[in-house]
Amino acid sequence: MKTVAVKLVTFRLGSDVFAADIFSVERVLRYVAPAAIPDSPAWIEGVIEHNKTVIPVVDLRRRVELPAATITPETRILVLNTSDGLVGTIVDAVMEVAGLPSTGMTPPPPLFRGLAAQFVRGIAKVGDKIVVVLDVDRVLSSEDRIVFQRALEVKASETALRA
Secondary structure (H helix, E strand, O other), X not given: OOOOOEEEEEEEEOOEEEEEEHHXXXXXXXXXXXXXXXXXXXXXXXXEEEOOEEEEXXXXXXXXXXXXXXXXXXXXXXXXXXXXXXXXXXXXXXXXXXXXXXXXXXXXXXXXXXXHHOOEEEEEEEOOEEEEEEOHHHOOOHHHHHHHHHHHHHHHHHHXXXX
């Protein structure tokens, strides 16, 4: 019998299956349209309030350079607990929590290059599917968070001026 060493929350982006370590997933929320933030990167959808805190929401499809998709009843926002704080990520659907043995995840192949490669922590096989395990700390880097924070401050000052 294999000992479970890693638990992953698996989710879909298009026809591809991705995962995040269960300890990185704070909550799974039904999709709500985020409030837009002007002058932020195209892959930042906006902000939502979660537990009385405003958090950025990233369109994970755009972040890993996949084509845009229509919001469906299965669309979810995964609230990820990163080293820089909470980040919401829009995914097409959340599938399951899967347990893996410690040998069940391998590093990404050296052929992985480009923007998407920086988000990959490893590759795992869950059931009969190959799953790309994301490094959630890289979804919104410190530099990205600074850009987002500045845009949020601009929006707050514009709102205050109108009041």
